[in-house]
Amino acid sequence: MDAYIVHLERLPALFNAWAKDSALSVPSATPEGFYEFIPWNGEAEIAWDYDLIYNPPKRFVMPAKETLISFDLKDLQAKPVFEAPAQIVFGMHPYDVKAISQLDQLMELGIPDQNYLKRREATVIMALTPQSVAETAFWASVGAEEVQHGFDLYWTKIGPASFLVEVGSKKGEELLHAAAPPTRATVSEKEAARRAKIKVNQFARRKQLLYNWEETPRLLAKNWDSPLWRKNSETCLACGSCNLVCPTCYCFDLVDEVDDKLETGTRSRSWDGCMLTSFALVAGDHNFRPKALDRYRHRYFRKGKYIYDKIGELGCVGCGRCVRACTANIANPLAVFNALWEESTHAF
Ligand code: SF4
Numbered sequence: 001m002d003a004y005i006v007h008l009e010r011l012p013a014l015f016n017a018w019a020k021d022s023a024l025s026v027p028s029a030t031p032e033g034f035y036e037f038i039p040w041n042g043e044a045e046i047a048w049d050y051d052l053i054y055n056p057p058k059r060f061v062m063p064a065k066e067t068l069i070s071f072d073l074k075d076l077q078a079k080p081v082f083e084a085p086a087q088i089v090f091g092m093h094p095y096d097v098k099a100i101s102q103l104d105q106l107m108e109l110g111i112p113d114q115n116y117l118k119r120r121e122a123t124v125i126m127a128l129t130p131q132s133v134a135e136t137a138f139w140a141s142v143g144a145e146e147v148q149h150g151f152d153l154y155w156t157k158i159g160p161a162s163f164l165v166e167v168g169s170k171k172g173e174e175l176l177h178a179a180a181p182p183t184r185a186t187v188s189e190k191e192a193a194r195r196a197k198i199k200v201n202q203f204a205r206r207k208q209l210l211y212n213w214e215e216t217p218r219l220l221a222k223n224w225d226s227p228l229w230r231k232n233s234e235t236c237l238a239c240g241s242c243n244l245v246c247p248t249c250y251c252f253d254l255v256d257e258v259d260d261k262l263e264t265g266t267r268s269r270s271w272d273g274c275m276l277t278s279f280a281l282v283a284g285d286h287n288f289r290p291k292a293l294d295r296y297r298h299r300y301f302r303k304g305k306y307i308y309d310k311i312g313e314l315g316c317v318g319c320g321r322c323v324r325a326c327t328a329n330i331a332n333p334l335a336v337f338n339a340l341w342e343e344s345t346h347a348f
């Protein structure tokens with residue numbers, strides 16, 4: 001993988017050049033003490049050492065609400081709506097890059113999701129090696145500490161004012177040359193980046209699964225009837241917060257809206273969540289997951305088995321957002337999987 005060195009002083013010129021053609025978002029601290037991706041305005045202060053951006057970056061490729069079709073009832077015409085503005089998301093941690101890579105794979109399965117794919121094609125992702133680890137995170141124990149693809153550029157801080165930038169795509173390399181040609185990295189600079197990654201990954205491993213994450217599908221298959229599902233779900237508020245903040249959740253609801261003259265309208269989709277009581281409600285008032293226990297167990301099977309069965313990866317990248325979002329303190333996949341492991345026979 002080609003790699004270059006970029007110095008901090010060069011970044012404003014680069015960012016300004018990129019922002020001419022694309023909506024550029026960068027990580028920044030909020031006044032409330034959180035972090036958020038905000039639009040680059042020429043002088044935003046970058047939160048290089050942010051630990052977690054609570055609002056998941058899936059919103060860049062799958063907005064919370066988007067129009068899919070517009071229709072005209074007078075002419076009986078319908079046409080697809082595609083919104084895919086050019087955008088660059090700078091500073092995404094590897095576990096979030098991995099989450100988007102999963103969406104890339106899943107949205108290609110079956111009938112490819114054209115709205116997602118067009119938006120994704122117009123999106124440049126610039127990864128950033130974390131310098132801090134959120135208290136609730138466990139990404140290093142589920143194979144999400146580093147990514148080999150899914151990014152256009154991968155930035156790692158290797159000195160007080162210098163970054164090693166690995167190239168993930170031709171588009172990324174072209175962007176790096178936008179303001180002035182960058183310098184190629186030396187062997188020792190590449191080694192410094194490797195050490196920086198090892199250092200933060202070692203720290204992140206303080207929160208660990210008790211077993212190899214690839215055993216999770218089998219662990220769940222053996223524990224469909226575990227008493228843990230009932231016990232934990234008794235306090236579930238069915239608020240759906242764990243779904244909304246999750247970077248890998250992608251379920252949505254479809255809604256048709258028509259104007260008051262019944263002449264024109266739109267079909268749009270909005271994020272939905274399998275923990276909401278209404279999620280599985282269908283015609284005839286039938287609900288195929290009516291109990292909290294059913295919904296709670298389903299979420300963990302989705303994260304630990306169903307997605308794995310489709311693409312060979314866990315549907316949880318260990319970001320820790322759901323752990324923080326759950327006021328009932330029952331949404332922690334690490335705690336649930338470890339508890340299942342401890343109560344199981346370990347007889348694999
Ligand atoms: S299940 Fe929780 S920890 Fe795992 S990816 Fe989703 S929000 Fe992050």
Ligand code: SF4
Pocket residue numbers: 235236237238239240241242243275276325326327328329330331
């Ligand atoms: S597990 Fe927690 S965050 Fe998720 S729906 Fe239940 S109470 Fe809400």
